[in-house]
Every structure is written in structure tokens, then in C-alpha cells.
Amino acid sequence: SAVISQKPSRDICQRGTSLTIQCQVDSQVTMMFWYRQQPGQSLTLIATANQGSEATYESGFVIDKFPISRPNLTFSTLTVSNMSPEDSSIYLCSVQGWIPPQETQYFGPGTRLLVL
Amino acid sequence: GQNIDQPTEMTATEGAIVQINCTYQTSGFNGLFWYQQHAGEAPTFLSYNVLDGLEEKGRFSSFLSRSKGYSYLLLKELQMKDSASYLCAVRGYGGSQGNLIFGKGTKLSVKP
Numbered sequence: 001s002a003v004i005s006q007k008p009s010r011d012i013c014q015r016g017t018s019l020t021i022q023c024q025v026d027s028q029v030t031m032m033f034w035y036r037q038q039p040g041q042s043l044t045l046i047a048t049a050n051q052g053s054e055a056t057y058e059s060g061f062v063i064d065k066f067p068i069s070r071p072n073l074t075f076s077t078l079t080v081s082n083m084s085p086e087d088s089s090i091y092l093c094s095v096q097g098w099i100p101p102q103e104t105q106y107f108g109p110g111t112r113l114l115v116l
Numbered sequence: 117g118q119n120i121d122q123p124t125e126m127t128a129t130e131g132a133i134v135q136i137n138c139t140y141q142t143s144g145f146n147g148l149f150w151y152q153q154h155a156g157e158a159p160t161f162l163s164y165n166v167l168d169g170l171e172e173k174g175r176f177s178s179f180l181s182r183s184k185g186y187s188y189l190l191l192k193e194l195q196m197k198d199s200a201s202y203l204c205a206v207r208g209y210g211g212s213q214g215n216l217i218f219g220k221g222t223k224l225s226v227k228p
Binding site: 045 | 147
């Protein structure tokens with residue numbers, strides 16, 4: 001069956017360090033996105049991961065803090081840099097153009113991050 | 117600005133019907149989505165509306181009125197496992213292609 005996986009599933013990190021989250025899809029997709037969901041809140045789009053070029057960031061998110069890679073059509077990484085407790089959140093990747101309807105975004109299982 | 121409103125919480129009884137409303141104001145409209153999210157899990161796709169009317173899928177139906185900026189998700193024959201948050205999301209125009217704007221979610225509690 002089709003799968004979207006994320007690694008790690010959870011982590012506890014010290015402030016000032018960085019964590020790289022991986023998202024892997026088992027088939028090629030048109031688009032990949034990274035979202036954040038803070039405790040008790042809804043989802044906020046961080047950026048669109050573009051294959052072979054720089055990611056497109058939403059207002060309030062910058063490349064220095066959240067560098068993103070997408071080397072091919074099935075894989076992307078999000079790095080949370082110089083972490084602070086405010087970065088404690090669930091980070092979710094989503095994909096579009098994977099299974100019909102093609103307009104729909106499907107989410108990975110998420111990475112639960114706690115920064116101490 | 118862009119805004120999506122839905123009730124914060126709802127309670128319903130097992131076996132009953134519940135309707136979760138969503139109103140939106142966005143810069144353009146290119147589809148409305150409903151997702152279900154159980155506590156501690158990722159959102160799962162429920163329905164997609166881009167034209168006015170009702171889309172039915174088993175126990176779940178979703179309705180859209182673009183002129184009113186309004187949608188609802190209808191859950192029939194409620195089961196205990198339907199206790200979850202239900203997220204309304206709209207894709208507008210402009211900005212990042214495919215950008216979904218999410219409401220804050222409606223937490224549904226199904227009681228015996």
C-alpha cells in the first residue's frame with residue numbers, strides 16, 4: 001500500500017541545537033509541503049518544498065531557521081535550526097499529486113518535537 | 117484577510133447525526149477540504165468540494181455553497197471512533213501553489 005513516512009517520529013532536543021526531519025513517499029508526487037501544528041492549534045504551512053530549487057516560504061518563516069531540501073520527487077527534509085522551546089511542535093509533511101483526487105494533500109504521520 | 121471559522125467543540129450521541137459548519141473568507145477559492153484528526157495523529161483526508169452541492173461518501177457528506185462562503189460536514193450514524201477534531205481547509209489563489217488555509221478545527225465528542 002502507498003506510504004508516507006517521516007523520521008524521526010519524535011525527539012527531545014536541547015535549545016540551540018538543530019534537528020533534520022525526513023519525509024519519504026513510496027511513489028513520485030507533484031508537490032511536497034511542510035506544516036507545523038503547535039499544541040492545541042491547527043496546521044500552519046511553513047513552506048513548499050520545490051524539487052531542484054529553493055523552497056517557497058510562507059510569511060513568518062525563513063530559510064535560515066527552516067532550511068528545506070527536496071533532491072527528488074519522493075524525498076524531502078526540513079531542518080529546525082537553533083531550536084528554542086517555542087519550536088516545540090508537531091511537524092508534518094504533506095504530498096499532493098499522489099493519489100486521486102489530485103488536488104488533495106495527504107499527510108505523513110508527523111514528527112513530535114520537544115525542545116528543552 | 118483570510119479567515120476560516122468553525123465551532124471549537126461539539127458533543128453528540130452515538131447513533132445520531134451531527135453537522136459541523138465552516139465559513140470562510142479567502143482571497144479566491146480553489147477547493148475546500150475536510151480532514152479528520154484523532155488526538156496525537158496526523159490529519160486524514162475525508163472530502164473535497166470544488167463545486168456547489170453535496171458530496172456523499174458513506175456515513176460522511178460534505179456540502180459547499182461558494183456564494184455564501186459556507187460548507188458543512190455531516191456525520192451520520194455516529195460511532196465512538198468518530199470522536200476527533202475535524203478540520204476545514206480552503207485552497208485560495210495566489211501565494212504558494214497548493215497552499216491550504218486551515219481552520220482551528222472542531223473537536224467532536226461522541227457519547228454513549
